[in-house]
Amino acid sequence: NAGVTQTPKFQVLKTGQSMTLQCAQDMNHEYMSWYRQDPGMGLRLIHYSVGAGITDQGEVPNGYNVSRSTTEDFPLRLLSAAPSQTSVYFCATRTGGSYGYTFGSGTRLTVV
Amino acid sequence: DQQVKQNSPSLSVQEGRISILNCDYTNSMFDYFLWYKKYPAEGPTFLISISSIKDKNEDGRFTVFLNKSAKHLSLHIVPSQPGDSAVYFCAAAPGSNYKLTFGKGTLLTVNP
Numbered sequence: 448n449a450g451v452t453q454t455p456k457f458q459v460l461k462t463g464q465s466m467t468l469q470c471a472q473d474m475n476h477e478y479m480s481w482y483r484q485d486p487g488m489g490l491r492l493i494h495y496s497v498g499a500g501i502t503d504q505g506e507v508p509n510g511y512n513v514s515r516s517t518t519e520d521f522p523l524r525l526l527s528a529a530p531s532q533t534s535v536y537f538c539a540t541r542t543g544g545s546y547g548y549t550f551g552s553g554t555r556l557t558v559v
Numbered sequence: 560d561q562q563v564k565q566n567s568p569s570l571s572v573q574e575g576r577i578s579i580l581n582c583d584y585t586n587s588m589f590d591y592f593l594w595y596k597k598y599p600a601e602g603p604t605f606l607i608s609i610s611s612i613k614d615k616n617e618d619g620r621f622t623v624f625l626n627k628s629a630k631h632l633s634l635h636i637v638p639s640q641p642g643d644s645a646v647y648f649c650a651a652a653p654g655s656n657y658k659l660t661f662g663k664g665t666l667l668t669v670n671p
Contacts, residue, residue, distance in 0.1 A: 451602075478657060489563075489648060489663040490603070505658065537602050541657065547593065548659065550602030 449473055453538050453551035460528040460558045468523040468554050470538030478541045479521040480548070483507065483534040490537065496521055528558045562586045563651050565662035573670055578636040580665050582649030585630065589651040593659070594623060594634045597646045606647075607634070611654075639669045 454469045470479065480495040482505075492505030496515040510532060512524040525532060535555050539548040564583045572578045582592075590611035595603035609616040609623045609632065616623050622635045636643055649662040 480658075482661075487568075487663060489565075489661040490650075490659075491661070492658055495658060506660075539602075547605040547608065550595075550604070552600070552602050 451538055451540055451549055451551035453536075453554050455554060456552070457555050458557070460525070460556065462528060462530060462558060464528050466525050466528065468525075468536055468538075468556070470521045470523070470551060471519055472521075472538075472540045472549075473519065474540060474542070474549070475518060476540035476542045476549070477518070478548075479515065480505070480539045481511070481513065481521070481523045482537045482539060484537060484553075485534050493523065493536075525556075528556075530558045532556065533558045560585070561663075562589075563649055563660050563662040565647075565649055565665050567665050568663070569666040569668070571668045571670060572639050574641055575638045578634075578639045578643065578667055578669065580634040580636075580647050580649075580667065582632050582634075582662055583630055584632075584651050586651070586653070586660070587630075588653040589660075590654045591652045592623070592625060592632050593650045593652075594621075595648040595650060595661075596643075597648060597664070603648060636667075639667075641669050641671050643667060644669050 452471045481493040482490040491507045494513040496502045535553045538551040541548045593608040594606040596606045597603040625632045646664045648664045650659040
């Protein structure tokens, strides 16, 4: 039982490049979310999903796309990376009826 | 506009003493509150939560108090241990929506 697995752990991108941050969970949780953490800013919600085929925007969705084709996976796509997207990204999941999200260990992304 | 505020960026206490971390919120729709703990290079881990129908919830050394009229909650850790040294995030959600809004965090240092 791996919980929430995020890959890669570290990534450096050049401005304008695209990439996908992967998030996989083996707990059969319906709800999955992506957060970014910036110094002095706490965690901010980017996108979330309440089940396969259903996604919605969070607080800071611009520049990111998501899709949810399976219960297990919730990838986050950066279409054209910008230095402002330099951050630590966390994927989080929870089961229905519980507010206690389980977080992955994060992906540290640097855009140069 | 910051809806969840943790006004103390850092707090230092001696081992064995009480640690009190504070959190204020402005959104009256919030009715569920959580505390997360985060070590460096790891994802946040769920610590304790409280619903707005209660004013206190206890779990071992950790107690959360909620004052709805003041829109204030606090986390008490007694006794504090060096292993409690971490960043603590306060989070809140409205009852019908599981999207969490986080504060900016408080770095707790427990000195031996």
